[in-house]
Amino acid sequence: MPNIHELHDERKQLLLQCISGSRAYGLQTPQSDTDYKGIFVAPKKVFYGSHFTDQVANETNDIVYFEWKKFIDLLGKNNPTILELLATPDDCVLYKHPLIAGLRTEDFLSKLCCQTFAGYAQSQIKKARGLNKKISNPVEPERKVIPDFCYVIDGMQVVPLMQWLSDRNFKDTDCGLVKIPHMRDAYALFHNSQLENGFVKGVYSGADANDVLLSSIPKGIQPLSLMSFNKDAYSIHCKEYAQYWEWIEKRNENRYQSTVSHGKNYDAKNMMHTFRLLHMAEEIAREGKIFVRRSDREFLMNIREGKFEYEDLLVRAEEKVQLIEELFEKSKLPEDPDLEKLEELLVRVRDEYYLL
Template identity: 80%
Template sequence: MVSLHQLHEENRFLLLKCISGSRAYGLHTPQSDTDYKGIFVSPKRVYYGLNPQEQINNETNDIVYYEWKKIVDLLGKNNPTVLELLATPEESVLYKHPLLHQLQVSDFLSKLCCQTFAGYAQSQVKKARGLKKKISNPMEPVRKEIPDFCYVIDGMYSIPLAQWLSDFRMSAADCGLVKIPHMRDAFALFHTSQLENGSLKGIYSGPDANDVSLSTIPIGIRPLALMSFNKDAYSIHCREYAQYWEWIGKRNETRYQSTVSHGKNYDAKNMMHTFRLLHMAEEIAREGVLHVKRQDRDFLMRIREGQFEYEDLLQQAEEKVQLIEELFEKSTLPDEPDLKKLEELLIDVRDAYYRN
């Protein structure tokens, strides 16, 4: 098996080794990390064996090497990561095998880039919206429980269950519910004081409950009240609560502080890369060329510094996507890369590497 040390420190089995990310784009700051990406060819016994390696990386994924077959597979799909790697500017290329010197990325660009670049940028906009929602609407440390989504009907109005129980000096544990037929999430509410014998199951079983509890009530007892439970809202709250606190636990604190420091409450770095992808897609549609090193650095860095309003950026992004779709429709690029040519490239490079 090929190890990360052999690739990154010894330069064995390599076709390509590059500095990637912000430094390759020309968008780095003095605080930016240095990321590395590359391409390797598996030794014959590994490639033909039972456990072929597609990718080798470190724990933080700032060093990643892809096996040659995976590179060609993704190239056939116009994957942005692979296209950018193969088009890395010379000053960021640390090693390039002679077998790759004749490979021209422009030979494999196609209309698929409309989806892979602009489509990915749209997904980043969606991600930015979600992050802004988390930042602007922080959640309390304690998750809400079922009674917080229950209301008692009072004539033409509704009263929060907690208020109703307080008014009548009752506890949720001493109450019981019976589902009302043909009515969604509607229940008749009873209290143990109405029973001659036995007890009720309470309105819910506890903080981890997914639904209200139902009790058995003797025939003839009239309910004290009618109650509704907004189960959909409760489910959404539980999901968003879990997502929010998972995000809190995993977020990059340095990047988060950078996000909130400019006061706009959106991930400025995320939005910068969104517009980088959109601009690259437009250049591909217009010129048939992939420019990794950005000439629009000033504009992109202004986004990163939070100099734009969030809604303005979203509007610009939506307009840019529409323009890109129109440009690709008129483009002379092929609908997809030449898969036969890619297959020949895959085989020829591997054969030549093994021979030498």
């Protein structure tokens, strides 16, 4: 199988090589990297053998090549990346094999694009909401523990367990719980001082615990109080804590600083590409064409520079999605790409390439 160097630098087995991403869209900035995408044909021996690979990329995934079969498969699904690759502006096409010189995106567009373009854009809106939440609601470095979600009846009021313990100079390790039947996450609360023989297990086993501990308490001993454990809230906290600090660990620091620098607390680059996809979906529905090089560059760059309010962009995006769905309903595009035509193309190009 050709490696990334053989494909990208030596153009072995290559059908197409293009500059992709922001430079193809015309949305690059002085800090933008140069991305590349292309198509290759696996050597005949590899294709029929056991070491076939349908995609080759470098470590950072800014250089990606799709094997011919995967390209055709994704084309049949109206995958945006593949359609954009096929519609790359001429000034970004570095190499094109004569076998695919006549391929046009217009021949493969269908109403599937409503889902693949606008649907994907909607997923990015959801992603933007999640990021906005992370930026606007940072999570403290120390994860909360089970007692932070426990509450105790104290006279005629309910107080946090930790306050109740502090008022009595108790430790949670010296307390024991017994489940109260027929009441969800409700427990009778005892203290070690009430027991002549035996001992309680404590409220919980430690920071990694998923639930409270239960103790064996002799009959006849009255509980000091009743306690409830908000288990649902604790589970949500643990999940959000893990997600937040995983995001902190893996986030692109330069992109994050760019996100917060404009003070709007959303990923402006992500939102820019969301609207690019929405506008492209509208163009496909109206004109039956894909325009990779963006004529709406000024508007998209204004989004990237944080010149819009986050909520305003969400309203605009939702309105645009509704419009796109209506346009595709009325569109004369086929429901799906012609899969038989794609199958013939797959076989013909491979056969002719192997004969060269």
